[in-house]
Amino acid sequence: MPTPPAANEILDREFLDLRARLIDVAAALDRIDRAEGAVLNDPRLGQIRQSLQILSTDSADRAERIQMVFSLPYREDWRQA
Amino acid sequence: MYFFDPHIHMAARTTDDFQTLAKMGCVVVGEPAFWMGYDRSGANSFYDYFRQLTEWEPKRAANYGIRHHSWMGINAKEAEDVGFAREVIATLPEFLQRPTVLGVGEIGLHKCTRNEVTTLLELIDLGMKTKEQLLFHTPHLEDKYPGTRMILDILRGDSRVNHGRVCIDHCEEHTIRPVLEEGYWAGITLYPVTKANPQRAVDMVEIYGAERILVNSSADWGPSDPFAVPAFILAMRRRGHPASRIRKLVYDNPLRFFRQSRNFRFAGPEEQPSEA
Numbered sequence: 001m002p003t004p005p006a007a008n009e010i011l012d013r014e015f016l017d018l019r020a021r022l023i024d025v026a027a028a029l030d031r032i033d034r035a036e037g038a039v040l041n042d043p044r045l046g047q048i049r050q051s052l053q054i055l056s057t058d059s060a061d062r063a064e065r066i067q068m069v070f071s072l073p074y075r076e077d078w079r080q081a
Numbered sequence: 082m083y084f085f086d087p088h089i090h091m092a093a094r095t096t097d098d099f100q101t102l103a104k105m106g107c108v109v110v111g112e113p114a115f116w117m118g119y120d121r122s123g124a125n126s127f128y129d130y131f132r133q134l135t136e137w138e139p140k141r142a143a144n145y146g147i148r149h150h151s152w153m154g155i156n157a158k159e160a161e162d163v164g165f166a167r168e169v170i171a172t173l174p175e176f177l178q179r180p181t182v183l184g185v186g187e188i189g190l191h192k193c194t195r196n197e198v199t200t201l202l203e204l205i206d207l208g209m210k211t212k213e214q215l216l217f218h219t220p221h222l223e224d225k226y227p228g229t230r231m232i233l234d235i236l237r238g239d240s241r242v243n244h245g246r247v248c249i250d251h252c253e254e255h256t257i258r259p260v261l262e263e264g265y266w267a268g269i270t271l272y273p274v275t276k277a278n279p280q281r282a283v284d285m286v287e288i289y290g291a292e293r294i295l296v297n298s299s300a301d302w303g304p305s306d307p308f309a310v311p312a313f314i315l316a317m318r319r320r321g322h323p324a325s326r327i328r329k330l331v332y333d334n335p336l337r338f339f340r341q342s343r344n345f346r347f348a349g350p351e352e353q354p355s356e357a
Contacts, residue, residue, distance in 0.1 A: 004287075005321070063281065067255035071226035078193070078231055 082328060083350055085335035086310050087111040088187070088216070088250055088268060088297035091138055091149065092130075098300075098307045103145035105311045108332075108350060111297075111339065112138060113152040113187035113216055118302055120159055124168035127155065131172065135179040148347055150339065152186030152216050153177055160191070160200035170203055177211055183342040184208065186216025187250065190228040193220065201235065209241040214342050216268075219251045221275050229256040233263060246341050248295060253277055257285055261293060266338055270299045271309035279309065279316035286317075291329050295338060 005013070029048075032039060039045055051066045059065075075081060083106045091099065091112050102110070112134060114127075121127055134151040142149035153176045155169045176182060185208035190197050208215050220228035232249065236242050249260045250268030253276065260267045269285060270276045277285070282296055298309035306312065310331055317327045332349070339345045 063284070064254040067253060068226065070223055071255065072223045074227040074230040078227070078234075 082106055082314060082324065082331065083108045084310050084314065084331035085109040085111070085339075086298055086300075086307075087248075087295045087335040087338070088113060088270065088299050089307060090115055090299065090301035091142065092133055093117075093302035094300065094307055096141060096144070099142055099145040099147060102307065103147055105308060107147055107310070109148045109150065109335070109339070109347060110142060111150050111152065111183060111216075111335070113218075114154050114156065115187055115218075115301070116156045116158040124165070124172060127169045128172050131176045135176055135181055139181050150181045150183045150342075150345065152183050154185050154188040154204055154216075155200065156187060157189045157191035157197055157201075157218055157220070160188075160197045161194060163196050163199050166200040167203065170200075170207060173207060174211070177213060180344050182344055183339060184214030184216065184246075186214075186248075187218040188215070189218035189232060190220050191224070193224055193228045193231055198231070198235070201232075205235070205239060205242070209239065212343075214338075215242070215247045217247065217249045219249060219256060221251075225251070225253065226255050229260070233259060236265075237263070245293075248338065250295075250297070251276055251299070252285075254281070254285065257289060261289055264293075266293045266295055266334075268295045268297055270297055271313055272299050272305055274304075279313045282313055283316050283320055283322075286322075286330065287320075291326055291334070293334070294330060295335055296330055 047069050050069045054062050054065050054069065086102070086107060089110050089112060091110055114130065114134060117130070131153055134153075138151065139149040153173050155166050160166050173185070177185070185204055188201055188204045190201065205215065217232055219225050219232065229249065229252075236244070236247065244264035245266075248266040248268050251270045252260055252267045257267050257269070269282045271279055271282055276299070286294060296310055296313050298305065298307055300307035300309065314327055314331060317330070336347070336349065339347070
């Protein structure tokens, strides 16, 4: 197994891609805001806002946590449901 | 680098894709029976599809030096009508004996309904009666997490199931850990928008290791990339992973998994003797 790259090396590698994707997200949200109609109470926007909040936290499991934001819950009693 | 695509729907692809895959180093493909994009009108439609997978596709692949193997089953999207599913299940034993069939798959859940579970239990039972390997489809998007947990609950309740002979496919960041922890093979599918991509697949390998992971494209009739496994190979190389580790993921792992099927007989290009 090679020596894993340092954090600054990964940031160097990923920065432009991250920047581009964040701008994409911003542009898509802007498109929604420019359009007629109100979607403030659409639960999907709530999921997006929750995901954005997760993105701004400091933990290495953001991808998994955001997956769970967009997931239906698992019920342990599904056989009885 | 030689590689397998252990989950790809070549029945939906032209021979151009076989040709390009062969040029890229693909030596084996695994093709599970799946949903063709609309619900079939009768069990005979499935019968003809199973014939396509076991008779025609191996010939198409062989023209390009690729071994084609398949899995037999009724997919989760068409499992809701239990009576219809039972008609299809009744045809499976004939096909499970065919020489290129690896086992029962891809079976699983779609919207996680009671009827889907009923059909799934009967498919698992069929597989266990003839000691087949099993390949599971986990649901898309918001249903993936609960559906994966339900599949694991079902399998945990059946002592006949050998976890090492089962692949739970389409794993993502929130489902891969329990799959690996319970001793199954975890399929990571590189499919645009609704599943993982090469970068995230490399992340999961870096977090969980390379054991019991199978990387695949699941390329089909929709917007998908039949060359996703080579894209994964490139992503691994660019991150500095050694060739031995990449080969493990795209060749040794699927070879080890497929070799557990009684019908899988394969001597890879590097196992064949060189010319003197």
